[in-house]
Amino acid sequence: MGKPNLLFPTPVWTLQLDNYKNMNEQMYDYIKSEQSKDHAGINKSNIKGWHSKDFNLTEDEPQKFISFILPAIEQVMIDMNWEKQKQTAKINNMWAIINTGGAANLRHQHGNSTISGAYYVRAPKNSGDIVFYDPRPAPVYSHPNVTNPNLLNAQVNGVSPKEGALVLFPSFLDHSVNENLSNNERIVISFNIKIQMK
16 A cells, blocks of 8 residues: 655755754844834734834845845745745735733734744743644534544644744645743744735
């Protein structure tokens, strides 16, 4: 008996980027500076945490950060076999979330984009996994009991944050962030990418 073919898989890339420490320090300073200018932030999926307004993508720090993550975005385009001659990956918007002890993010997705990303500037232990949910519509899909979750039967899957790690996923994919059980800041940079004609 052969293994089943995966006809409609949902890709989630988890990439540990090299030489991230300097970038993380620069982005930490930038994010804390943004927080000092706007203590309230905005309210989206965040529970207790601070959610920045969208970064000004023309500023130096976001520009450097975009250059830093660009090879990973290129890899997604290669893996997906998306035509690169006529299409380009454009980052539409980018923001930061700081979750301190007890903060979390409700289940949501990022509409009107192709790929979304989360990059970890600070990721203490037990600071909250990002959790992804099965995108298939529940009313037409039954979930028999399983002995152990695997790639074929799992209804949720979590990724633990790690400093210098970049998680890229289809923007339609529902996700949430578990409560930060540490006393330290969990700092993530999130962004949306649209694949569009050049």
